[in-house]
Amino acid sequence: MSESKGVLTTCEPESHLLSKAKLDGILLGYIARRLQLSLGQLEILGASRRGLPLVCHLQERRGQEHRIALYHPEALLAQAPLAFVGFLSARQKQLRPSILNAIKRTDRRLVMELADVPGILSYSSLELRNGDWCNLVVLTDASVKRYIMGSQTHQHAAYLLAQTYYAWIRLHSGVMPVGLDHMEMQLLKTKYYTFHPGQVKPSIQELIYAWPSQ
Numbered sequence: 001m002s003e004s005k006g007v008l009t010t011c012e013p014e015s016h017l018l019s020k021a022k023l024d025g026i027l028l029g030y031i032a033r034r035l036q037l038s039l040g041q042l043e044i045l046g047a048s049r050r051g052l053p054l055v056c057h058l059q060e061r062r063g064q065e066h067r068i069a070l071y072h073p074e075a076l077l078a079q080a081p082l083a084f085v086g087f088l089s090a091r092q093k094q095l096r097p098s099i100l101n102a103i104k105r106t107d108r109r110l111v112m113e114l115a116d117v118p119g120i121l122s123y124s125s126l127e128l129r130n131g132d133w134c135n136l137v138v139l140t141d142a143s144v145k146r147y148i149m150g151s152q153t154h155q156h157a158a159y160l161l162a163q164t165y166y167a168w169i170r171l172h173s174g175v176m177p178v179g180l181d182h183m184e185m186q187l188l189k190t191k192y193y194t195f196h197p198g199q200v201k202p203s204i205q206e207l208i209y210a211w212p213s214q
Contacts, residue, residue: 017170017205021190024134024170028086029185031066031124031136034058036180038068039076053115053123064127069111072121076138079179082121083142086172087135091165092195099164106161110153117151119144138180142173162193163200169193 038056054073058066070076107125114120119140126134139145148154162169174187187209193202 014205014207017190017192017207020170021172021187021207024086024088024172024190025185025187027088027126027134028084028136028172029183031126031134032084032138032176032180032185033183034066034126035068035076035122035124035136035138036183039070039073039180042070042073053111055111060126062129064129065125066127067125069114069123070121071115071123075121075140076180079181081141082176082179083139083144084172084174084176084185085137085139085145085148086170086174087137088132088170088172090130090132090167092167095165099161102161103157103165106153106157110151110157113151113153114148117144117147119147138176142175145173163195163202166193166195168195169202 038058042054042056052073053069053071056068056070058068060066076082111123114123114137121138121140122136123138124136126136128134137148169192171191171193172187173189174185176182176185178184189209190207192205192207194204195202
């Protein structure tokens with residue numbers, strides 16, 4: 001990853017965000033590897049006949065939850081360029097039970113709704129040791145993101161629930177140039193959202209990564 005460029009309003013130095021993005025990239029790579037290994041253990045054709053999404057629950061060493069929703073497993077096995085979105089977040093320290101329940105309901109609904117979105121291949125959610133989450137969505141290409149953004153469930157989460165639940169969000173966009181099989185992941189852009197008490201809109205920093213020409 002090269003140095004970044006392009007900064008919006010932020011509360012944190014750019015160098016700190018760049019360091020965090022590199023660490024996030026390692027975690028997203030771990031999730032992608034677990035996804036790849038899980039695909040190797042599935043009977044893809046049989047799973048397709050049972051209907052999709054196929055939701056798998058993996059066992060992590062420290063007992064954290066790791067859920068993978070597969071929408072088009074066969075496309076994940078192809079050696080072709082793929083896009084991805086990585087979502088890391090931290091919860092606010094004190095949350096009402098109603099907010100926690102609303103987030104869980106919204107997440108379950110979104111997993112099922114994404115089955116109707118063309119180009120969504122998988123949606124992985126890994127619980128971190130502190131109870132926060134890291135999510136990886138694999139897409140056929142970056143244009144698919146607009147379908148996710150247009151989802152009513154996603155809009156409800158992003159514009160109504162986010163400011164009452166999250167302390168911050170790091171949202172990464174990137175590509176796998178030769179597909180999931182080779183495990184090369186290039187971050188293209190990071191947006192860092194920081195939520196503040198009493199403010200509806202978060203502060204935002206954006207980093208755009210410049211990769212050398214091939």
